[in-house]
Amino acid sequence: MAVGWEKGLIDRLGPELVRFDLDSRNRLSKDYYWYSPVLKKRLSHKIADSIVIPNHEQDVVQVLSFAAEHRIPLTVRGAGTGNYGQAVPIRGGMVMDMSEMNRIMDIGDGYARVEAGVRLGTLEREARRREQELRIYPSTFEKATVGGFVCGGSGGIGSITWGSLWDGNVLEMTILTMEITPKKLVVSGRELLRYIHNYGTNGVVTELVIPLARRTEWAQAIVSFPVFEDSLRFADALSKQDAVKKRLVSVNEWPIPKYFIPLKNVILDGHAAVLLEVEEGSCAEVESLAERHRGKRTYFVPASNYRKGLGLSNFSWNHTTLWAIKTDPEMTYLQAGFDPNHFIEQTARIKSEYGDEVLLHYEWVRHAGTVMPQALPLVSFTTEERLYEIIEFCRRIGVRINDPHTWRLDAGGRGEQVISMWKTKLENDPFGLLNPGKFGQPNDGPDALPSV
Numbered sequence: 020m021a022v023g024w025e026k027g028l029i030d031r032l033g034p035e036l037v038r039f040d041l042d043s044r045n046r047l048s049k050d051y052y053w054y055s056p057v058l059k060k061r062l063s064h065k066i067a068d069s070i071v072i073p074n075h076e077q078d079v080v081q082v083l084s085f086a087a088e089h090r091i092p093l094t095v096r097g098a099g100t101g102n103y104g105q106a107v108p109i110r111g112g113m114v115m116d117m118s119e120m121n122r123i124m125d126i127g128d129g130y131a132r133v134e135a136g137v138r139l140g141t142l143e144r145e146a147r148r149r150e151q152e153l154r155i156y157p158s159t160f161e162k163a164t165v166g167g168f169v170c171g172g173s174g175g176i177g178s179i180t181w182g183s184l185w186d187g188n189v190l191e192m193t194i195l196t197m198e199i200t201p202k203k204l205v206v207s208g209r210e211l212l213r214y215i216h217n218y219g220t221n222g223v224v225t226e227l228v229i230p231l232a233r234r235t236e237w238a239q240a241i242v243s244f245p246v247f248e249d250s251l252r253f254a255d256a257l258s259k260q261d262a263v264k265k266r267l268v269s270v271n272e273w274p275i276p277k278y279f280i281p282l283k284n285v286i287l288d289g290h291a292a293v294l295l296e297v298e299e300g301s302c303a304e305v306e307s308l309a310e311r312h313r314g315k316r317t318y319f320v321p322a323s324n325y326r327k328g329l330g331l332s333n334f335s336w337n338h339t340t341l342w343a344i345k346t347d348p349e350m351t352y353l354q355a356g357f358d359p360n361h362f363i364e365q366t367a368r369i370k371s372e373y374g375d376e377v378l379l380h381y382e383w384v385r386h387a388g389t390v391m392p393q394a395l396p397l398v399s400f401t402t403e404e405r406l407y408e409i410i411e412f413c414r415r416i417g418v419r420i421n422d423p424h425t426w427r428l429d430a431g432g433r434g435e436q437v438i439s440m441w442k443t444k445l446e447n448d449p450f451g452l453l454n455p456g457k458f459g460q461p462n463d464g465p466d467a468l469p470s471v
């Protein structure tokens with residue numbers, strides 16, 4: 020590897036913040052893109068020319084300034100747990116690993132101010148020690164960073180109560196622009212919409228303020244149902260009961276539960292499994308609701324054992340897909356939004372069209388105030404054509420699909436903010452160097468540009 024700017028970079032940052040060795044470049048150029056056979060084929064050979072590991076905001080300023088001066092592409096990395104190759108440097112250049120910027124600056128009443136590289140698991144533990152907790156977090160929270168979640172994720176555990184990142188779950192972001200003299204922007208309110216889920220394409224986040232909730236004592240349970248439809252009706256009814264505090268309502272049709280190897284002794288053969296995190300004091304109510312829907316509680320973890328060993332959230336959200344891929348490497352997945360009033364019919368249509376080729380896994384969430392099932396259906400992959408046929412079928416029957424088989428921010432289905440994000444990119448990244456290729460770029464030609 021000889022790119023001509025190595026010495027200048029070391030002179031600017033000091034050798035301890037820079038890596039050029041192949042092992043670091045390989046390791047830190049990957050995320051979980053391989054969940055998708057489509058992305059796996061296209062991204063596995065992509066590698067950065069160097070890695071930079073800032074300790075302080077001032078280091079980030081130096082990196083940005085150097086990259087802008089020398090026109091070097093820069094891809095920001097949190098923990099690299101994203102699923103769409105968001106953190107893969109498809110045009111080479113530098114990867115900036117934020118993991119050393121991991122200071123929790125303040126935990127106050129109802130909020131935390133953190134550097135972008137703080138792990139969500141660390142923050143959850145610190146918050147719970149102070150009788151508070153995260154509102155929402157991905158199932159990868161032990162590894163994933165706050166900055167990576169806000170810039171690459173969407174929702175997760177807690178979304179049944181608090182919604183997604185776009186529902187007031189980010190209060191403030193500090194952003195640096197990609198310029199020879201980077202600007203520091205402190206953003207809040209509606210302006211945040213231009214930066215949430217931006218894949219690091221229109222600014223580098225150094226600091227965030229996120230809201231915290233009061234600590235709750237969470238019990239975990241699996242409720243098993245011989246009839247899949249009953250499990251869906253139960254999950255919907257429970258999700259709509261505001262009196263029962265919930266963090267997780269995750270539904271898996273059979274045979275998905277059989278992929279959860281560590282749970283094999285508590286999984287009932289042939290049954291759909293609903294994984295729950297509910298306030299301990301509500302368990303009797305939840306159990307009686309389950310019985311009314313012909314379900315049976317088959318596993319229970321009291322709140323005193325919360326966070327001891329693997330929790331049920333380790334089998335929820337996109338961890339479900341991971342367990343499936345471990346058993347069957349041909350499995351992949353989709354991201355779907357079902358109609359809250361017609362999800363039973365939509366489910367029946369998908370099952371009658373595809374049978375076990377598409378296995379349904381739902382996460383109940385609150386989306387802009389409405390309780391509804393989102394899904395991460397598992398798909399037994401054969402060809403790209405077949406995958407897109409399934410996507411088209413879902414769309415035809417009114418199931419929204421956010422395509423997880425593209426690295427393009429403007430093609431993945433979260434379209435609402437694309438235009439304002441693009442305009443922000445033109446202002447904050449005039450040379451088109453931030454995570455190039457993930458968003459329409461001047462060099463990609465007119466077809467790649469969203470119309471502004």
Ligand SMILES: Cc1cc2nc3c(=O)[nH]c(=O)nc-3n(C[C@H](O)[C@H](O)[C@H](O)COP(=O)(O)OP(=O)(O)OC[C@H]3O[C@@H](n4cnc5c(N)ncnc54)[C@H](O)[C@@H]3O)c2cc1C
Nearest residue numbers: 097098099100101105157164167168171172173219224336
């Ligand atoms: C098993 C599994 C389960 C998952 N479950 C969930 C889930 O429940 N919910 C969910 O939303 N996601 C989920 N994901 C995806 C991913 O784990 C989360 O979105 C996670 O929060 C990403 O954090 P990260 O630190 O790993 O970010 P990375 O993957 O490192 O980065 C994500 C994106 O953000 C950008 N970025 C990172 N830090 C910054 C920064 N400081 N400034 C600007 N841009 C930045 C990167 O360039 C990249 O584009 C899952 C993934 C896996 C593999």
